[in-house]
Amino acid sequence: MTQDRRFPVRLDLKQGTVDMSHGSGGRAMAQLIAELFHRHLDNALLAQGNDQALFSPPPGRMVMSTDGHVISPLFFPGGDIGSLAVHGTLNDVAMAGARPLYLAAAFILEEGFPLADLARIVASMASAANQACVPVVTGDTKVVERGKGDGVFITTTGVGVVPEGIHISGDLARPGDAILVSGHIGDHGVAILSKRENLGFETEIRSDSAALHGLVADMVTAVPEIHCLRDPTRGGLATTLNEIAHQSGVGMQIREEAIPVRPEVTAACELLGLDPLYVANEGKLIAICPGERAEDLLTAMRMHPRGEDAAIIGAVVEDELRFVQMETRFGGSRIVDWLAGEQLPRIC
Amino acid sequence: MTQDRRFPVRLDLKQGTVDMSHGSGGRAMAQLIAELFHRHLDNALLAQGNDQALFSPPPGRMVMSTDGHVISPLFFPGGDIGSLAVHGTLNDVAMAGARPLYLAAAFILEEGFPLADLARIVASMASAANQACVPVVTGDTKVVERGKGDGVFITTTGVGVVPEGIHISGDLARPGDAILVSGHIGDHGVAILSKRENLGFETEIRSDSAALHGLVADMVTAVPEIHCLRDPTRGGLATTLNEIAHQSGVGMQIREEAIPVRPEVTAACELLGLDPLYVANEGKLIAICPGERAEDLLTAMRMHPRGEDAAIIGAVVEDELRFVQMETRFGGSRIVDWLAGEQLPRIC
Amino acid sequence: MKYVDEFRDQKLARQLASAIAAEADPARQYRLMEFCGGHTHAIFRYGVQHLMPPNLRFIHGPGCPVCVLPMARIDQAIAMALEHEVTLCTYGDLMRVPASGRRSLLKAKADGADIRMIYSTLDVLRIAREEPDRQVVFFAIGFETTTPPTAVAIKAARAEGLTNLSVFCNHVLTPSALRTILATAGPDGVQLDGILGPSHVSTLIGSKPYAFVPEEFQTPVVIAGFEPLDVMQATLMLVRQLNEGRCEVENQYTRAVTEAGNLKAQALMAEVFQTRDRFEWRGLGFLPESALALADDYADLDAEQRFPVEIGEVKEVKGCECPAILRGVKQPTDCKLFGSVCTPENPMGSCMVSSEGACAAYWSYGRHRAPAAQAETV
Amino acid sequence: MKYVDEFRDQKLARQLASAIAAEADPARQYRLMEFCGGHTHAIFRYGVQHLMPPNLRFIHGPGCPVCVLPMARIDQAIAMALEHEVTLCTYGDLMRVPASGRRSLLKAKADGADIRMIYSTLDVLRIAREEPDRQVVFFAIGFETTTPPTAVAIKAARAEGLTNLSVFCNHVLTPSALRTILATAGPDGVQLDGILGPSHVSTLIGSKPYAFVPEEFQTPVVIAGFEPLDVMQATLMLVRQLNEGRCEVENQYTRAVTEAGNLKAQALMAEVFQTRDRFEWRGLGFLPESALALADDYADLDAEQRFPVEIGEVKEVKGCECPAILRGVKQPTDCKLFGSVCTPENPMGSCMVSSEGACAAYWSYGRHRAPAAQAETV
Amino acid sequence: MCLAIPARIVEIDAATDIAQVSLGGVRKEVSLALVNDARVGDYVLIHVGYALNKLSEEEAEKTLALIREMGLLEEEATHNAATPGGEA
C-alpha cells in the first residue's frame, strides 16, 4: 500500500488510541477508515467508497437482520467481538433458511480505545467474513467520549436470499414436530464468564461462536420441510424454546438427558449457581421439523462439522398455556420458563 | 391492545427506567420489545417476530447502508435521535439514486435511561418511517451498564432498489460537471450546538433532518445522468466535496456567494468561531451532474419542497491535487480543505 | 462431579420413592418442613414432590436469607448508597428484591447508585484495595454458612488497614427462627410432623444445636444434604422416626456435617460478631438472639454507624402473602397476586425473587400457574 | 450583522485594493507585520494578500497565544490532570497542541485524564459549583483580551468561596513581545517596515501602549480591526505613513479602540494579577515582564502552587520551524515538515494547530501545498 | 440454605492459604481460611469463594450404601409405586 496523499503520516497502529477526531467526519476519520477498516475488510463493494454499497442480488425472497454487539470482555477464548459480530448476524440471516450475501458494520468507538485492539478486532471480523464468504460491504464509524461507551460496540446487519420452497418461521412449530439442537449448549456463556475477573475460574471451554449458514444449507437441502430455526443466544436454549412456543401457540416437551452439555459447562454452572439451559450460545441452532423427518434432519446435521453433536431433544405438543416442560434427568418433570431478569451468579 | 399473557404487568412507561434485565434476552426484554418497540413501529414484517425480516424485493440492483447514531442531546429543535436515525440511513440509501425499501434498527440502551424518553424516541422513529413509507422491519436491543453508554445509540441499516439506467457514485464527477446543493447549509449542526448547555445561545434554527428520497426520485427522473449525490453530514459541505474530489480524482471550484446559508447560521458560526461549510446537515444533498443538465436539475429540485432553496454552487474542474477552491464573497480565492480534527468552538 | 452425580441417580431415586411409598402409613399425614430454601429449590428443580405419596407433603420454611430480610434493610442500603455515595457491594441474589416505592438495588443502580454485584467477600476486599478513594460497604446477608466469609473479610480489612471498607451486617441465625416456627406451630399455625434440617448451615454449626427440637417440641429432625437423593433419604428417615414413634436429631448428611461443626469458623464468628438482642425477620417479626452485629472491637467497621441514614416508614405490598408463606401457613397459590401482578420480572415480595423463595419455585418449576389452574396446589 | 457585513464588502475591497496598488511605490518594499494571529487568519480567509501589489507583503507575527505557549506548559497541565486527578478546563484551541512524547490534551483526555473544553470562564465557575468534590483547574491562556474574563472568574471564586477552583495562569502581554520582535529586527532578523497593531487587545489596553514603537524603533503602527476592510484600510494608512515619511501610532479601529482602553478591565487585571519578571515564549525565549501570574492576594487560587508537578526535559520536535516563523524570519513553506509530516491532523508544532497559526493558515487556505508546489510562497 | 458444591483440591498455596480446586474440568481459586489441615486430594464444599469444610469419603460411601439398601428392600414394589403422583 503506497501512502495516500491525503494522509502524509500513517496511523499509529501500535501506540495510537481513538480520539474524538476519528469520528468527526474529517480527514482523521477518512484515514481511520482507509488504513484500518478498508485495509482489513478489503473488497470491491467496500472500495467503492460510497455511503452505501451497490450490488445485484439473485432473484427471490430476501431477509435482513441486525444485531448490536456489546460484549465484555472484547476478547475471549474462541473469538472476540469482531468474529462474534460477523457470526451473530450471519446466523440470524441463516435462521430463515437463507444464504447470507452481504454484511454492513457500524462501529461505535470509545475515545481512548487502543487502535491496536481495534485493528485486531477488525482483522478478526475480516477473517470471519472471509471464511463465511460474506463480505462486509459498507460501514460506519462513530466516536463517543470516554465514559459514554465501552471500548467498541459493533452493530452488524446482514442480507440474504431464501431458496425457493423454504418456509421457516418461529410461528410454524406444530404439535408432533421434533425439536433438535445442533450441539453442546452453554459453551459461549461459560467461556465469557470464565474471563470475568472476579469469578476467577478456569476452563478449557471456548466460545462456540461460528457461522451456521453452511450447516443450514445442508439442512434445508436434506429436509426442506423444516418449520423453525433459531439460534439460542441470549437467554439460552430455554428462552428460545419459550419464544417459539409462544409464537407458534404450542407447548414443548423436552428431555434433560437428551440435551448435549459438556461436563465443564455443567460444572461451571454448578459453581456459579447457573442453569446451562439459560446460558448463551453463539454457534448452535434449534431446529423444529415434522416428527417423521427428524431422523433425516439429524443425519444431515451430524454430517456437517457444526452439527456433529446434534441431538433430538424433544417434541412439540399441544398446550394452550404454551409451556416448555422438561423431564429431568432425575426422573421428575418441571417447567422450563423464560429467563427472568439476568442470569447472575447466585450465592443461595 | 389486550395484555399479553406473558406479561401480567404492563411496562411502566411513565416512571420506569431501563435496567439490565431489559437486555437479558429473557421475558423483560420480550416485554420491552412487544410493548414499546412493536407497538410504535407496528408493521407486518416486524410482527413476524423472528430474528430477521423476510420480504420480496423488486428485481434489480440494490443498495445497503448503515449508520450509527450517537447524538447528544437526544432531543433537539427539529427532531430527535429517533427521526434522525431514520432520515440518516434513508438518505444514505437514496444517495445512490435508490428507492429505500426497508430499515433495520439496533438499539444500545444505557441502564437507567427513562422508558418515557425511549418511547418518545421510538414513536418519533415510527412517525419518520411512516412518513417516508419505509418500515422498520427488524431490530435488536442491547443494554449496557450505566457509564458504558450514553442514553441510547441507534444504528439503522437500510436497503433499497436502484432504478434502471441510474449510475450514481462518488467517483463519477468529471470536469465540467456542475455542483448543486439542495438548500441552506449548517442548520442541523447549529440547532444541535444551540442545545449544548454551556454554549447557551438561542436561535429559531431547527435541524433540517429530513428524508430526501422523494427529492432524489424527482431528480433522477428529471436528470438520469446525475453523476454523484451525497448528503453533507459530519464534516459538512466542505468535507463532502473533498471526499468526492478525492474519489473522482478532480478539483472543484465553488463560489461562496452561491452557497445558501441562513443569516442565523452565519451569526451563530461567527459567535462560536465556526465555519458553516464544516457544519453538519441532515436534510441536504450535494448533486453533481453534467454542466449542461444543471439548470434542468435545479428546476426539478426547486419544484420539490426539500429542494426549494437549491442552488448551483460551482463546477468540477481538472486538478491533479484534487483541491476544492472557493471564490470568497470578499473577492479573494482560497482552498476549502477537509475538516481537520473536530470543529470546536474557538476563542482565538 | 463426585459427591454430586451419585446423589442425583434416577434409578436410586425411583427405588427410594418406592420405599417411601411403601413405608408411609396411608392412614397418617406426613407434613415435613424443609427449613432451607435450598431444599425447597432442590425439591422443585428435581420434582421430588412428584415422587412422594399423596399424604406426604413438604412445607416450605423460612430458611432463605433473602426472603426473610425485612424491606427496611434494603431501603437502608439504598439510602446509604445514594446519600453517602458509597460503593455498595452485595451478592446477586439481592439485586432484584423489592424495596419501598417500587425500588430495588437493581433500579437504584440504574438510577445511578454505585451498586456492585460480587461473587465473594474476596471481591469486596479487592474493590476496597483498588479504589481507596471510594467508601466500600458490603451489604452482608446470609445464615451461618455465609457468615464466616464475611468474618474473614472483616479481619482482613482490619489487618490491612483498609479504612474504606465497612459491613452492613444482616447475618441471621437459624436456631432462633426454627424455634419460633415450632413455638407457633399447632392447630392455629402450621402443622408440622418433622423437620428436614439445613445442609450447609449444619456443616458450620454441627448437629448439636438442633437438640432442642425433639426435646422441647417433640418433633423429629433429620439433617439432610441438598442433592435430591439426600432429601429423599432424609424423608424416609423422618417417615421411619414417625412410624416408629421416635423423635430424635438424625444426620443424613454425614459426609459434610459433624456433631460439632466447623470449630475454626465458629471461633472466627465469635471473635468478629456478637449476637443482637433482637432482629426483625420478614414474616416472623422481631426474634430474640436471631442475628449478628459486629463485635464491639470491630464497631469501627460497622456501616450502620459509619453511614447513618433515616428511612421512611416501610409499607409492605398490599396482598403479598410472603409473611404467611414464610411461616409455612400459606402457599404461593394462596396469594392473589401470584402470577397476576407478581412475577419474577415484577416481584412484589422477596419470595418471588430468590431462587430459594417458595413463590419463585412455584412460578419457575410449577406445572400450572395460569389463572385457570391456580386452584391446584402444584 | 452590523459592524461585520459592512466591513466585508467586496466592492469597497476592490476599491481599496486599487487605492493601495496606486499609492504603493513600486520602487520600495512594504514589509508589514500583522502582530495578531487574528489578522493572519483574516488575511488568509479572505484572500487579502491576493489583493495586494507584489511589493507589499504581510509578515506573520507572534500574536497567537496558542502558538507562543511553550510545550512545557502543556506538559505541566497534563501532569496536573493525571497526577493530581484534577478536572482541567480549557479553551478548545488548546486541545490539539502537541506536548512532549506525541501527547496533547486531546490524547490525554482519550487516555482518561478529565479534561474539559469550555467556551467561557463562566463554564469553569459552573463546573466548580456543580462538582464540589472535584478540584477544577482552569488552564488560562491568552493575551490581554482574554485575561479579564479570567480575572472575573478568580474574583467570583473568591467571593463564592469556591475552594475547589484554581487557575493555571499563562496570560501573556503584547507590548513586551512586540518590543522583542522590533529589537531583533534588522539585517540579521526580520525586516519590518510597519506594524498592523492588534484589534481586540487594543480595545482593552488602548492605543497608548504602542507609543514606544515609533519612538524607540522608528516604525509606524496602525491599530486595525479584524474585518478584511479594516486590514486593507490600515494597510493603506501604513503605506501612506511610509510614503509620507511619517512614523506614528494611528488607530484605524476607532469604533472599538480608544486611547485609554477599557479602564474597568484594566483595574480588574491589576487587582488579580501581577507581572511575572520573565516568562518563556515559544520562539522568542524568556521575555521580561511579558506575562501575568496571580497576585499575592490570590496566590491560594494558583494551580501551580496547589498542584505542583515535575515534568521531564522538553524536546522541541526536530525540524519544526515554529520559533523562526513566530519571529517572522521564516515562512511555513520553509519548514521541511510542512505538509509532509506536519498537518493539522498530526501537528508537529503549535503553529499548525491554532487557526491563527501561520502554518495552519498556509495549510488550510494556501493554494498549493503539495510537495511539487512547496517552493512557491503562496 | 446456601449454594455450595464439592470440589477437589488440586493445589495449595500455603503462603496465601488459597487453593485451586477442580470440578468437572473447571478450576477455581478458593480461600482455605475457614478450614484446617486441608490437603491436595481432599474434597471441600465451596461456597462464595471459600472452602466451608472437608467432605468425608467414607461417610459418603456409607450414605450411598444405605440409600441402595433402603431402595433394594422395596425393589419389588418399584413398578407400581414409581410415579405415585403426589399432588401433580
Next chain:
Amino acid sequence: MCLAIPARIVEIDAATDIAQVSLGGVRKEVSLALVNDARVGDYVLIHVGYALNKLSEEEAEKTLALIREMGLLEEEATHNAATPGGEA
C-alpha cells in the same frame, strides 16, 4: 488576536450583570462584568462569553466613510488593478 464579534444588547439583568445580546437572529447570554454603563441597544464586542467593550456607532460610520472616500479616489483605476496578483 482573539475572536470577538459585535452584537446588540437586547436585555439586561441588572442583578446578575448578565445581558442578552442579539446577532443575526441569534441570542446569547453574556456577562457585562467588564463594561460600564452598557444599555439596551448598545453594540458590544463579545469574547468568550463576556462583553469586552462598547462599539461607537459614530466612529464606525466615520471609518466606513473614510474607506469609501479612499476607494473613490482610485475608482478610475479599479478595472486594471482589481486583481493585482500578489504572490499567488
